[in-house]
Amino acid sequence: MSREVPLRAKLGLYAILMVLAVPFVFPTWWMVTSSLKPVSDIFSFPPKLWPGDPELDAYRRVFELQPFGQQYLNSLYIALVVTVGTLAVSALAGYAFARIRFRGQNVLFLVILAGLLIPSEVTIVPLFQMFFKLGLVNTHWPLILVPILGAPSVLATFIMRQFFISLPGELEEAARVDGLGRFATFWKIALPLSRPALGAVAIFTFLHSWNLYLEPIVFLSSPEKFTLPQALTQFVDAYGGPMWNVQLAAASMTALPVLAVFVVAQKQFVEGLAHTGLKG
Template sequence: MKHSLSARTKVAVYGLLCVLSVPFVFPTWWMVTSSLKPASQIFAFPPVLFPRDADLTTYSKVFSLQPFATQYFNSAYIAAVVTLGTMAVSSFAGYAFARIRFPGQNLLFMVVLLGLLIPAEVTIVPLFQFFLKFGLINTHWPLILIPVFGAPSVFATFVMRQFFISLPAELEEAARIDGLGRIGIFWMIALPLARPALAAVAIFTFLHSWNLYLEPIVFLSSPEKFTLPQALTQFVDAYGGPMWNIQLAAATLTAFPVLLVFVIAQRHFIEGLAHTGLKG
């Protein structure tokens, strides 16, 4: 009887989870299937959940109407560079704030955290003037430097600091007895243990860079230098109206790598967030 009740409970829980997942899964399903439909079927009522005649030519048009492959590469390499740069900066800064004692440490950390409270729209004009002075407009440098040294890196520094605070002090004491200095302790002890937190930082940073929209439309003007969020707005007809099936095909190609990375790395992501909350 107890076994039967347990089985029923599991069925009820899984059934409830399936129902609750519908609002999250359906938009993705609609995006993917609508990218294969003629434009006339996309807004049909009742909705057509399965395309009657799948049309794969929409995906070839994504690459023929504009340099989508180049724009895809732009987003990929910028996100990779930003992710690596942010991981490096936040690791050093987070370790310094967590394990090195110096005058004004907590006050300086609070000042750094204030960067999270400043909206990007407030700083975009001064940043534009700054990069214009150095001739970096219509280049990818602003899209790399702003996230690495801006708000995303501040949040990553907070995550890394919280993780490094949770490490036992005995680890550093044992390392000093073995003759390691501060850099050796960081490189050989703290950083390898911080892999879960680094995974969380990497996923957050990659997603932020991949979806970045405001900075590209401000700093970039050449289609071959566009990133994917900016490129998605360019699929319009001769009258300026959206080409829905082609836009959805491009959006599907844009979303797939992010979903794949998150599914593969979700265990490290959750573990990293759990570790960062062990201590204040």
């Protein structure tokens, strides 16, 4: 009898969670299944949970109408470079703010954090003028440099700083006794221990770069250089109307790999945020 109550409570909790998950899962399910339907069946009412006669023609047309394979690779390599660059910058800056004492440290850190309060739309015009003068418009350099040196890196620096503050100082004291310098202590002691925070930073940085939309439409004009969010807007018919099944097929290929990565790495993401704390 003692086991029945917890089991019933657990089953009830699972049932409630399944009901609450419907509004979040259904749009993704509808997107994927609708990409397998003809256009006439996409907006049928009531909506069909599964296509009666699944077809893959929309997926074939995605690659015929746009250089989608190249655009996919563009988004992938840009997101990877931005993630690695942000990890390097935020880890070094976060460690410096957490462990190195210098005059004006707190004021400088607050000034950097203030960058999070500035919308990207405000800075897009001066950034365009700067990259235009440097001859970098219609290249991928703005999409790489702006996130690494902009707001995403500021947030990553804050997370890394909070994590390094939470590390016991005795670890670094022991390293200094062993003769390690400041950078060697960071590289051999602090950085390996910060894997949870690095994992969290890597996930949200990759997702931010992967979903970046404003900067690509401002800086890029050649279809072969487009990233995926910009490419999704190009699947229109001769009259400018959306090609729904083709757009949904492209969106499914765009969203599902990222969704899979997040599902696999969500434990690392939650653990990393939990370890950053609010100390300091």
